[in-house]
Amino acid sequence: MLAFIPLIIEKNNLLNSESSLKYFIIQVFASRILLFLIIFYFLIFEWTLYKSLKNIFNLIFISTLIFKIGIAPFHFWFPNIIEGLNWINSLILITWQKLAPLSLLTYCLNQKFLNLIIFFSLIFGSLGGLNQTSLQKILAYSSINHIAWIISNILINENIWKIYFLNYLILIFSIILNFKIYNIFNINQIFSLKLKNNFKKIIFCFPLLSLGGLPPLLGFFPKWITLINLIITNNFILIICLINLTLITLFFYIRICYSLILINNSFTNWSINWNFKLNKNLLFLNNFFINISIYGIFFINLIFLLY
Helix, strand or coil: CHHHHHHHCCCCCHHHHHHHHHHHHHHHHHHHHHHHHHHHHHHCCCCCCHHHHHHHHHHHHHHHHHHHHCCCCCCCHHHHHHCCCCHHHHHHHHCHHHHHHHHHHCCCCCHHHHHHHHHHHHHHHHHCCCCCCEHHHHHHHHHHHHHHHHHHHHHHCCCHHHHHHHHHHHHHHHHHHHHHHHCCCEHHHHCCCCCCCHHHHHHHHHHHHHHCCCCCCCCHHHHHHHHHHHHHCCCHHHHHHHHHHHHHHHHHHHHHHHHHHCCCCCCCCCCCCCCCCCCHHHHHHHHHHHHHHHHHHHHHHHHHHHC
16 A cells, blocks of 8 residues: 555655655554454454454454545545646556455455445435546545445455456546547537537547446446345345435536536636647557447347347
8 A cells, every 4th residue: 555655756846745745654654553453453363352353453453444445424534635647647546456455355344334425425426426526536435435335245245346346447448548638638628529429529528428337337236236136135225225326426527427418618818738649559558448338238238138
């Protein structure tokens, strides 16, 4: 987790330096609590008090992991840090940096406490991004919402959450690659996005809608699997919360698509540096992942039919 700090430090960038310092303090604080819990756990292992303290240790351990991931109700640091990073570092923070805490979380499950965390993450992840104009903050709050789905999968089956995380990785990579290629960080900058025709604008929007879980795109597939397994386990209250609050996050992406397709404003009060050369390798990767986000679910269904 701390090896990420040298990657995010840039010269002559105050926001970047501030983000690296905040990230360092938060991760060190959480890691010290984890080490303290592990040491204390082995010290009192043979004590009779261990049985009564076991649940308390479990709750604190889960809370520390949640704090390291950056989800509700310990999410306050995550959107602020991601706003000071570039797009590549934002991608790493949203995806790779969450993998280790999520893997540890599978070994210390507490059904009631994790259901409460899921509920808070859905609320803060959905409502927190409504008044945001920064694309990085929107993706940060969206990530909090998606982590709630991943934790729901962890409670069901250890392998299902890996499928969801892989789908999320593909979709978020295609979205961030789009934003990096066109060098946009704010919704207002989308008004001036220079795409030649409406077809390219629609293609630009597909990964966003797929991440929101709009059928029949790829992002709908892991949510579909999650809901089916929750129905089998009779978690109907959790299903209602997941569906209704995730519809609010879909509004984030629809707002971006609305700004891109329907609003045409060539004269703006802000300046965007369009004098950059599009990297052919990035464009190839971008087109590849956009095609996966659009047609991926059809290939997955074909595999299911064959087997």
